[in-house]
Every structure is written in C-alpha cells, then in structure tokens.
Amino acid sequence: MKIILTVTGLDHTGIVGAVATELTRQDVNIENVSQSLMDEYFTMIMQCSFDENTQNLADLQDAMKKVGEAQKVKVRIQSEDIFKAMHSL
Template sequence: MMKVVVTIVGEDRVGIIAMVSDILAKSQVNILNINQNIVDGFFNMVMIVDMANSTIRLTELQQVLKKKGEEINLEIKAQHEDIFRIMHRV
C-alpha cells in the first residue's frame, strides 16, 4: 500500500469532491478515507488514498491536481503519507 494525503482548501462550490474523485478514479487511485468540513464558506477536505495500483506516479498526480485546483481557485496538494506526517508534526 502506498498511502498519500490529498488536501483541498478553498472557497466552497458545487462539484469539488466529484472533480477530485474523477481525477483519482481515472488514475486508478483508491480513496480510503475522506474528511471534509465547510466553515464560513471555506471548504477543507483531507483524503487518504492508496496509489499502489495507480496508473500514474505521485509527481504526475501532484501536477494534475495542482493545475486543476489553480483553474478553479483551490489549493490541492498530494503528499506521501510519511512527508505529510513529518511536515505536520507538533
């Protein structure tokens, strides 16, 4: 299993989850867990995904998600679980 953390932050709008899920499904990336909330119109979601059987590499997924996010004014990041843990250690 290759766990990756996908984070999405930005102004709430219709279709965010569908858009990201579509990108992941087309790349054979399995969604393991989703946690989302909306506070004062701001959307925040964290997805844990498994890239073990994906058809693209993590660096490619990062580029696709970043580009798609920029198109609709969202910040979308994908980080390997280990990197995410190190960066968010308290």
C-alpha cells in the first residue's frame, strides 16, 4: 500500500532520524522524501510503501503517532488515494 506521511511542527534536532528509524522498525519503505523549513516551522512529506499482508495501517498510524508525540510534532499517515483523487483528473 502506498501512503503519504506528513510531519509538521516546530523544528528541532532529530525529527527526521526518529521518523525514519521507526519506519524502518515497522518495515516501511521510504520511496521519496521532501523536507523544508519556513522560519521555525518544519514540514516533511514522505511517500512510503508497505506490504498490507504483513503490516496493518492502523498499527502503523499508532506507532507513528507515538513518535510524533515524543518529538512534539504532528505526524499523519494517509492513503495516497486521497491526494490522487483530489488533485488529478
């Protein structure tokens, strides 16, 4: 399953590391990353994929939510479908 993971919040050391480490632990492959900083505001968008037969979306969302809480940023995981549906003809 293809997902879009977005991270937003105040910038500090270690956000990318924490997110990437947990994704590795969850056996999620990072296919594309884009990260930017506007003033103090950190934004990262990752396109990832995982095997639906071995990994469950709800569990993954829970695990990444915990990372977000620990890092004091907001981490969302959404199916790629919502963005495709809204923005492509």
